[in-house]
Amino acid sequence: MSRTIHFISGLPRSGSTLLAALLKQNPRFHAGMSGPMGGLFSTMLAEMSHRNEMAVFISDEQRKRLLHGLFDNYYGPETDAEVIFDTNRSWTTRLPAIKTLMPNSKVIACVRDVQWIIDSVERLVRKNAFSPSSIFNYNPGGTVYTRANGLAGSDGMVGYAYDALKEAFYGPEADRLMLVQYDSLVKEPGLTLAAIYAFIGEPTFKHDFDNVEYDAREFDLRTGTPGLHDIKRRVAHEPRESVLPPDLFRRFENDSFWKQAENNPRGVRVV
Incomplete structure (x- = not known):
């Protein structure tokens, strides 16, 4: 593939859809919400492992070609962009493979204070009171506490992404x-985009922060979570009060490890 591939990952409800909507304004770029490539990548890795007795016929070089071929074929002639951003929360667990397969690729991880992520999901639950969400396996029961515990667990939507982020942040491929x-992103979108362009080595582009478009309504309806990928037309910071009980909000207040310089031994860029 002659095109450049970068990756968007990080924590849920942290601006990845907004970032993709902004990046795709650049006619040289392709970007979108979380897609199937992360799952396809993991499935192919598993099927080529030695749990499959036929794996004896597959060398590591063949594995690399097959995995690289996933991107070649998925983003085939249907996508004519020069630079592709693939979005999936699992990419922060794949930095060693990404480094080998695509040495020039970078991973942009969107992050947000965990208490506000939990708050954002709870707002969706309350907004869609008559539509149980796939986030909680369509279970209409539980309380705000059980929902928060489920989200923050190691296999929960937030907990998995949080652990994966720390794996990448403290790993040897953190550069x-x-x-x-x-x-x-919402307070200083121009400066944030400029930093991203510098990080990936691309010439800057004049984005329109007053007319941002992204439509994932059909997908969100299928997941029982209308509004999951909604973005405002104008990029702006909108302060609000939390809907979480105060003790639950405080539980996650110290989880933003990326904000303390002493917690960043590898000098990861944080915008």
């Missing part, structure tokens, strides 16, 4: 990782 804070 190809950039963290983009949600507040930076």
